[in-house]
Amino acid sequence: METLIAILIGTLFAGGIYCMLRRSIMKVVIGLMLLSQAANLLVFTSGGLTAQGPVFLSSAETGSTLAQADPLPQALVLTAIVIGFGVIIFSLSLLLKAHQAVGSDDINAFNKTDQVS
C-alpha cells in the first residue's frame, strides 16, 4: 500500500514543482496547493498506513494494546491542513492585490517592485 501512496506523493510533488516553475502567478498558487497536499500526505504516511479503525478509546480498554492508526501524525496533519488553508487564502488575496499593483500576471514582471528609485 505504501508504495502506491509514495508514488502518489511523488506525482503531487512533481506537479507542484512544475506549476511553481511557471510564470503565471495563478499557476504558482496552484503549485503551492499541490505541494501542501503532498506534504500532508507525506506526514500522514510516515505514521504507517493501517486500515484499522481510528483511535477512539472506550473506558474498558487500555490504548497501547490495540492495533490502531498512529494518532500523532494525524494530529500534526490536522494542524498542517488548517495552516495550509490560511496560507492559500492569504496568497490568493495577495495575488489579487499584486496583480492590480503590477498590472501583469507574469511573475517575472514582479522582480522590480522592491527596487529603490
Add this chain to the structure above:
Amino acid sequence: MWLVAVVIVPLVAALGAGFIGRIPRSARPGVLFLPAFLAWIGLLVCGISAFQGNLPTAFSLAWFPQLEVNLDFNLTGLGWLLGLLITGIGSLILLYAGGYMGGAKQEARLYAYLYLFMFAMLGLAFSDNLILTFVFWELTSVVSYLLISFKHEYAEARRNALQGLLITGLGGMALMAGFILLASATGTWRISELALLGDQVVQHPHYIGILTLVLLGAFTKSAQFPFHVWLPNAMSAPTPVSAYLHSATMVKAGVFLLALFTPILGQTPAWTWTLSLVGGITFLHGCILGLLHQDLKKILAGTTIAVLGMLVFLLGLGTDKAFHAAILLLLAHAFYKASLFMMAGNVDQATGTRDLRRLQGLRRLMPWTALTAGLAAFSKMGLPPFWGFIGKEYAYKAGLDTAVPIWGTGTLLLGSLLLFAIAVKVAIIPFWTKPAATSAESKVSEVKLTMRWPPLTLAMLGLLTGLAPSFLQFPVDKAVATITNAPFEASIYLWQGFNLPLLLSGLTVLGGLAFFGLTRSPLLNRLAFKPLADSIYDICLKGVLDTAKHTTKTLQSGYLRNYLLIILASTFVLVFYKLYRFGGWPSLDWSGAGQPLILGVLLLMVIAIWSATTAHSRLVALISLGSLGYGVALIFAFFGAPDLAITQILVETLTVVLFAWVIAKLPDYHPLSSQRSRWIDAGISLTAGAMLTVLVLKAQIIELGPRISELMVDWSLPQAFGANVVNVILVDFRALDTFGEVIVIAIAALGVWALLTRPYQPKPKPASNPNPSKKES
C-alpha cells in the same frame, strides 16, 4: 572588591558624562578630571596596600560558572602599572579634553566614550579570565571605532574608523580562537592558573596554533608590521583621543598581552624569533613612516608604531634585562608621547594647521607649548637627565646582553637615532626656527590653561622621574616580576658610569643629528605619500565587497524560478547523498493494487494532478484541484483518520469557493514560457517527484521510536478524559501549538481583510518620471 570598585568608577563616569551640559562651562574640565583622578589615587593606595598583603589581590564573581566563565579579577604588577598609566594619564587627558572641546557640539559624547574606554582598559588590565579579557579587548576596539569616527561627517574619518575596527576586530577574533585552543589544551580559563603551568602549554601539540592566533591578536592591536596601517589613519580622531588611545594606552594592550603571556607561551624559539623579527621590522618601519610624513600627528603615530615595535622586540629577546628595559621604555613613552600629542593638538588649535612645512617660529607665540615640546622631545631623544635616557640605556644594555649582540644592538641603535631625528623634526623645528615674515601665524596666541598644564605635567614627569628614578622602582619591579613570573628587584640608576651603553648613547645623538640633516632635503618634503600597506588594505576591502556584491547579484536574481532551482538543486544533492549513504531498499508493498476502490481513487487523483497542471482553462484546473482535495480526504478516511477527512473536505470546499471568486478577477491563462523551458521544467519536476517517492519508501525502513504516540494513547483517557486521541492531542497535550495555529489563522484573516477591503491606489510616481501618473479614485 576594591579592584572592581576602581574598574567601575569610569563606567559610572561614562554614564554621567551625558549630563555635562548642566555644569557651567568653566567648571567642566575639573569635573571631568575628578573621577579618573580618584580612580588613580584609589588604585595607587590600595595597590601598594595589596602588595604588602593588607588587601586581597583577587576578586571573583560567578557569571557562567558552568562554562567556567566568571568575572575574575586579579591584581598583577603589570596590570597595576598599566592601570596607573590608564587612570593617571587619563585624568590629565580628560582635563585637557575639557579645554580642547570647550563646549563644542556633542562634546559629552566624546567624554562618555573616553570614560568608557578607560573602563574597558582597566578591565583588560585586571581581568584574570580569558573570556573576560576578550570581552574587554573587543570593547576597546569598539570604543576606538567610535572615537576615530567622532567627526563622522567626514568620509575619511568613517573610513579610517572602519579600517581600525576591521583590523583590530579580526585580530580579536584570532585572539578568541587562540584563547579557546589554550583553554581546551590546559583545562583552565584563568590566566593566573595558566602562568603556573610551566612549559605544559609549550609542550602541547597545539602550541604553534595557539601562539599564531594570540600573536595575531596582539600584533593587530599594537600596530605591528604589517598590521600597522590603521594607526596613522586613526589620527583623524580628535587629538585628546590620539594622545590617550593611540599612543599611551590602547595600542599598549597588545604589548601588555604579550608581556602577560610570556610565562605561558614565551621563551621558545618560535616566540623569540617572531617577536624580535616583527618587532624589529616594525621599529625601523615606524621610524621611516615618521620621517616621510609631514603631518604632525601622523609623524607621532609613526614613532608610536616604532616604539611599540621596540617594546615587542625587547619582549622577544626574552632576558630579564630586556623585560626591565621594556617596562622602563613603556613608562618613558607614555610620559613623552601623550604630552607630544597634546602639544600637537595645541599647535593645531592655535595655528589651524598640523603641516610641518607651514609651522615656524612658534616659540615666542606659544612659549608654554614650546617648553612642553622641548621637555618631551628631550625625553624622547633619550638625553640625560630625562627618563627616556634611562629607558634607552637599559635597552642598549639588554641588546648587548643577547646571543647576537650585533643584530640586537644594531637594530636598537639605528631605530633610536631615527627617533632622535624625528624628535628634532617634530618638537624643535616648529618652535625654534625664525618665523616666516609673511606668515599668517602672527595672530597666533598661546592656548588656554587647561590645555597648557596637562602636557606640561607629563613632560615634567619625564624630567623629575629621571632625576629621582628610585621612586618608580617599586611598580617597575612588580611589573617585571609578572613577566618573569618570579620575584624581581633591580635598582634604577640615571648615571651608570662610563660604559658601552653610554658610548652608544653618544653615537645616537651624533647619528640622529646627521640623519636629521639628511631629511631636511627639499625632495623628501615634497613627497606626496600614501603608504603601500594602505593601498593593499583598500584592494583587499574592495575585493571582499565586490565578491559579496557579485554573489548577491548571482543568488538574488529576483526571479522566483532561479530561487526554486537553487533550492531544488541543493536539496537533490544533499538528499541523494544521504539516501546513498543510508543504503538498503524497502520491500515494495503493492497490496493496495488489489483493492479496486483504492486503486480507482488513486488513478483519478493522478489524472486530476495532470489536468490541474496542464489545463488551458482555469475552470478545469479549479475542478481538478477540488477533486484532488476530496481524493486526499478519501485516503484519510480510508486509513483510520475520520477527523482529517472531515477537516480536509471543509477546507477544500472553502478553498474552491474562494479560488473561484479570485479567478473571476484575473485574466485568463495565456502562454508565457517557451516550449523548450516547459520540457526542461517537466524533467526537473519529475526528478524531484522521483526523489520524494524514494524518500518516502526509504523512510519506511527507519524505525522511529513509537513511544510518544503510545504514551499519548495511554494517557488520553485517564489524564485528559477524552476518547478521541487525535482531538485530545490537539486541544490538550499540544494545546499551545493549536493556540499558535489559531493565531496564525487570525493573522492571515486580518491580512486578507486588509488586502481585499481597500481599493488599490497606485503610488504617486516621482516627479522625474515623464509618464503622467494614472489617477484612481
